[in-house]
Amino acid sequence: MSKKELILKINNIEVKYHEVILVIKGVSIEVPEGSIIALLGANGAGKSTTLKAVSGLLKHEDGQVTDGSIEFLGQRIDRMGPEKIAKMGIVQVIEGRRVFEHLTVEQNLKVGAHMRKDGRSIKDSLEMVYHYFPRLKEKRNEVAGLVSGGEQQMTVVGRALMTRPKLILLDEPSMGLAPLLIHEIFNIIMRLNQEEKISIFLVEQNAKLALSVAPHAYVMENGRIVMDDSAEKLKENPDIKDFYLGMTDFGGRKSFRDVKHYKRRKRWLT
Ligand SMILES: Nc1ncnc2c1ncn2[C@@H]1O[C@H](COP(=O)(O)OP(=O)(O)O)[C@@H](O)[C@H]1O
Ligand SMILES: [Mg+2]
Numbered sequence: 001m002s003k004k005e006l007i008l009k010i011n012n013i014e015v016k017y018h019e020v021i022l023v024i025k026g027v028s029i030e031v032p033e034g035s036i037i038a039l040l041g042a043n044g045a046g047k048s049t050t051l052k053a054v055s056g057l058l059k060h061e062d063g064q065v066t067d068g069s070i071e072f073l074g075q076r077i078d079r080m081g082p083e084k085i086a087k088m089g090i091v092q093v094i095e096g097r098r099v100f101e102h103l104t105v106e107q108n109l110k111v112g113a114h115m116r117k118d119g120r121s122i123k124d125s126l127e128m129v130y131h132y133f134p135r136l137k138e139k140r141n142e143v144a145g146l147v148s149g150g151e152q153q154m155t156v157v158g159r160a161l162m163t164r165p166k167l168i169l170l171d172e173p174s175m176g177l178a179p180l181l182i183h184e185i186f187n188i189i190m191r192l193n194q195e196e197k198i199s200i201f202l203v204e205q206n207a208k209l210a211l212s213v214a215p216h217a218y219v220m221e222n223g224r225i226v227m228d229d230s231a232e233k234l235k236e237n238p239d240i241k242d243f244y245l246g247m248t249d250f251g252g253r254k255s256f257r258d259v260k261h262y263k264r265r266k267r268w269l270t
Contacts, residue, residue, distance in 0.1 A: 037216055168199070
């Protein structure tokens, strides 16, 4: 990994729910400033828990970082509440694209501006979001509960952008979306990283997709990191090819359905 300054450093953390359920064990992850880092793993591995440990949202689920530490730009955040962490510039886009269904798309976006600390106007931030998501501009007056799944996913990413974050924690943005839309959303994620210099910590079960945008990734199984390497190396790794990429030889392509099929098998095995 490069010697760039780290925006996020997770040092050997342990996470428990309800004081007894040990879910994360000795996990260390580094996100260099300005980069996209992916966390891969099957359903139930502990990926969302790791993101919630960073954003502080664990506390809402009676979870706690019981060992190790988490640093954001050199400052410890693992004992802070979620509001304070958000104010520092971390935003989590939680799994399952939860929009406020009865609000319009634009009202949903404005909710995100509420946490912001800098002086930029809501209007400027909305313009920025609409610049990256022109579809949201078209749909801005529609009720969010009634727009498509892809547009809802764009809305929650847009809402996160309204907070003007330094680091976005993205939890399975591809889940349940059609391949074309996934492509569109991931292109925008890459542009946000390159053009707005936002660091991204991306959680995905879809390894192929994640490795197409993240130059470096970690692999989690049963609450532990079992591997971390460059995307290039991971794509060539036979275990990763078998278990996470859903392809039998390098460069071979399988459909999404095949990948999903594999995931079901894997879940069943673990
Ligand atoms: N609020 C909770 N209370 C107790 N156990 C939980 C809670 N949330 C998640 N878990 C458990 O923690 C493990 C990891 O879950 P999660 O982090 O959601 O995995 P992933 O995002 O990789 O699918 C699972 O066994 C899950 O059942
Ligand atoms: Mg999850």
